[in-house]
Amino acid sequence: MSGKNTDMRTPLARVRGLGSAREGTGHFWRQRLTAIANIPLILFFVGFLIALNGADHEHVRAALANPFVALVMALVLISGLTHMRIGMQVIIEDYVHGEGMKLALIALNTFFTIAVGVASIFALLKLAFGG
Amino acid sequence: MSKSPATREFARRERPISPHLTVYRPPITMTMSIIHRITGGALYFGTLLVALWLMAAASSQATFDWANWAFGTWLGRIILFGYTWALMHHMLGGVRHLIWDTGAGLEKHTASKIAWATLAGSILLTLLIWIAGTMARGA
Numbered sequence: 001m002s003g004k005n006t007d008m009r010t011p012l013a014r015v016r017g018l019g020s021a022r023e024g025t026g027h028f029w030r031q032r033l034t035a036i037a038n039i040p041l042i043l044f045f046v047g048f049l050i051a052l053n054g055a056d057h058e059h060v061r062a063a064l065a066n067p068f069v070a071l072v073m074a075l076v077l078i079s080g081l082t083h084m085r086i087g088m089q090v091i092i093e094d095y096v097h098g099e100g101m102k103l104a105l106i107a108l109n110t111f112f113t114i115a116v117g118v119a120s121i122f123a124l125l126k127l128a129f130g131g
Numbered sequence: 132m133s134k135s136p137a138t139r140e141f142a143r144r145e146r147p148i149s150p151h152l153t154v155y156r157p158p159i160t161m162t163m164s165i166i167h168r169i170t171g172g173a174l175y176f177g178t179l180l181v182a183l184w185l186m187a188a189a190s191s192q193a194t195f196d197w198a199n200w201a202f203g204t205w206l207g208r209i210i211l212f213g214y215t216w217a218l219m220h221h222m223l224g225g226v227r228h229l230i231w232d233t234g235a236g237l238e239k240h241t242a243s244k245i246a247w248a249t250l251a252g253s254i255l256l257t258l259l260i261w262i263a264g265t266m267a268r269g270a
């Protein structure tokens with residue numbers, strides 16, 4: 001290792017590698033993990049929609065109420081929404097440089113993600129528990 | 132400052148300002164990278180459609196029929212077709228990114244080939260999905 005006298009970090013900080021924002025590579029890593037998880041999950045979702053194309057309400061309700069489908073759909077939503085929230089934050093951080101505007105948009109990004117997630121998962125639970 | 136004759140000669144010549152935007156053709160890898168970001172952004176807002184569909188399914192028959200009708204109009208179908216392509220292109224582009232993260236496939240010509248392959252693959256998958264969907268509807 002070069003410059004062993006120039007590193008200002010404590011040994012603990014160096015081991016944790018979390019950087020000044022205390023997040024380290026957390027976002028980067030979660031973005032990759034959800035990207036990998038998204039591949040089978042999105043393929044399931046697309047296949048499910050193909051199978052249901054043109055189906056009537058009763059049919060669609062019954063399909064979504066199936067415990068396996070409901071469970072995987074919940075995973076599709078959680079993985080997809082986590083992934084897109086981090087992705088959008090990266091886009092905001094790339095293009096928006098005013099500190100106030102950046103914070104406002106990052107907050108809006110979180111609100112949007114939670115709103116879509118809560119509405120979707122509530123609908124799924126309602127169908128799964130026969131509402 | 133003493134400059135060599137060659138350097139002085141080079142500085143005198145008229146040189147283009149690069150990249151010259153009106154004549155610059157972006158490499159395919161650059162275009163695909165931009166499209167990956169645009170499709171990611173489109174998919175982001177498209178999740179509203181997923182939420183709408185699930186909420187319609189969880190509410191009344193009339194609401195569901197209305198949503199079904201809206202998705203089945205020409206405008207609805209064009210949006211869903213575009214959404215399918217965006218999803219497939221982003222997925223293949225994402226796989227490309229994940230391969231790059233391992234350090235493989237970064238050589239210039241390999242990268243260009245993979246970029247063209249993601250474009251061709253996304254169009255092919257989109258068409259296959261819609262053909263399968265049409266067949267499911269007919270059955």
Ligand code: HEM
Binds near residue numbers: 038088
């Ligand atoms: C289907 C499987 C998917 C895979 C394999 C995937 C993969 C990826 C990868 C690897 C990145 C990072 C790109 C980079 O570092 O430049 C990314 C970015 C992103 N993804 Fe996905 N993704 C998928 C699905 C989705 C879905 C369903 C959405 C939205 C609902 C989405 C939204 C985004 C956004 C907004 C970004 C940020 C774009 C950027 O920074 O340029 N992705 N995706």
